[in-house]
Amino acid sequence: MVRVNIEMEEVDLEAFVPDISQAGAMVKVDLRYRVDPLLGTSTRIISGSKLNPSERADLTPLTERGGFCPFCRENVESATAAFPREIVPEGKIRVGKAVVVPNILAYSTSSAVGIYDTERHFISLSEFDRSTLTDAFEGMLLHCRAVRRSDQRLLYSSISANYLPSSGSSLVHPHLQSSHDVVPLTSQRQRLVASERFLAEHGVPYLTALVEQERDGDRFVGTTGSVTWLTPFAPTGFHEVWGVVTGRGDLPQVDHAVVEDLAVGLEEVLYAYDAANLSAFNFTLQGGGPDATDRGFELCFKIVSRAPVEPYYRSDVTYFEKLASETMIDTSPEIWAASLRRRFNELKTRQ
Ligand SMILES: [Zn+2]
Incomplete structure (x- = not known):
């Protein structure tokens, strides 16, 4: 090495x-x-400002089943459509309790919505378990592979999520989404260009080198099988955590064992968010195309917490983030990693 x-x-x-x-x-x-x-x-x-919630938000008024929900069991059949049979022969993808259907909002050439569980209108952060997460990711990956088989030009794939309205989600019923396009997202393009440059200069992929350098350091959180968890040196959001999968650069290459490893770690992160009185999040897992690893691009699952769900909440996106492309946070990645590390160490003793 x-x-x-x-x-x-x-x-x-x-x-x-x-x-x-x-x-x-x-x-x-x-x-x-x-x-x-x-x-x-x-x-x-920054220091001296406590932007994190000191108490848990009451989500009941928001998450109580009120009006029509297209993702709830009694509606999901009629309110969602099937994929074209030539792409997904079974129409809708089902893995365990998860259902994956076409997105009705066209933000990508091909996109899917994955519903973790049609029988639970709301899943709180502490209720997300590894099997629920595994099934939903598996369903999204089945769709991803089907898309690639039907159109190889759609090589820029990602699976992401908004959770609760303060994260940008329009539906409370927990779900995740995907994008498959001929063009990369800005973050995919930037990371591909920079990863290619790093590989040419150093002869080793950036994330492989980063994991090696950060292992057992102040920002190291733990490992779950093939996934290394750490907090980034210069986060782009609050409570950011990365799950790095070295040796793989594209979503179709993510096999069941890796999905399970990701789910085990994500379950712990969501539990830690709940323990810190956080209520909303965004995550993303972006591929770099079929030749990603040759270009020094490796997979990195990224999750950030978002503003708490409470009336008149303060948005965590200020002019710094929105207009100046600079992130401002109040907890250092080292302090946050220390808190997560305790949880991941316990996980090791439980396994
Ligand atoms: Zn629902």
Whole structure:
């Protein structure tokens, strides 16, 4: 293994604020600026502000079954359509309790919606178990492979999720979505270009080198089989966690064992979100096309928490993120990783 030193660039921005308890005397506060070693995006880790919820939001008014829900068992047959038979012979894909159907909103040439469980209108963070997650991902991957068989040009695939309205989700009933296009998402393109460059310069894929460097360090969380979990040096969102799958670069290459490994880790992360009074999240797993690994691109499952679901919530996307392409968070990845690591270590002793 070629040992590569990935440089982690951090700058103390030397911020001073008035301390009201000291008659407004200016005191120095911790404000760190970090640059992502691969993409060059920057993040500010602020201090003195507690943006995280101190208590659990009451989700009952939102998650109680109210009006019509197309994903609930009694409606899902009539309210959703089947895939064209030449792409998916069985029409709708079913794995365990999960159902995968065509998306009715066209944001990609081909896209599917996966419903984790039609019998549960709401699944709280602590109720997501590994088998529910495994079945839903398996269903989405079956669809992905079917799409590729029918049209090889749709080589940019991703599986992602919004969970609850503050994350961008329009339906409360938990679901995940996919994209299959001839063009990459911005993040897919940026990571492909940067990964290719890194491989050419260092002779080893970036994520392989990163996992090697971060193993047992301050941002290392744990492993579940073939997946290595860590927090990123310069996060793009709150409570960001990565599940890195080295050696695989495209979604059709994700086999059942990897799906299970991802599900075991994701179950723990969602449980940790719940324990931290968080309520909403986004995640994404993006492929780099059939020749991804040759280009130094490896799979990385990414999840961030989103603003809590409560009336008049404060959005976690400010002008920094929306217009300045810079992330601002208030918990360092090292502190967050330490809290997750305890959970993953217990997992090891339970297994
Ligand atoms: Zn429902």
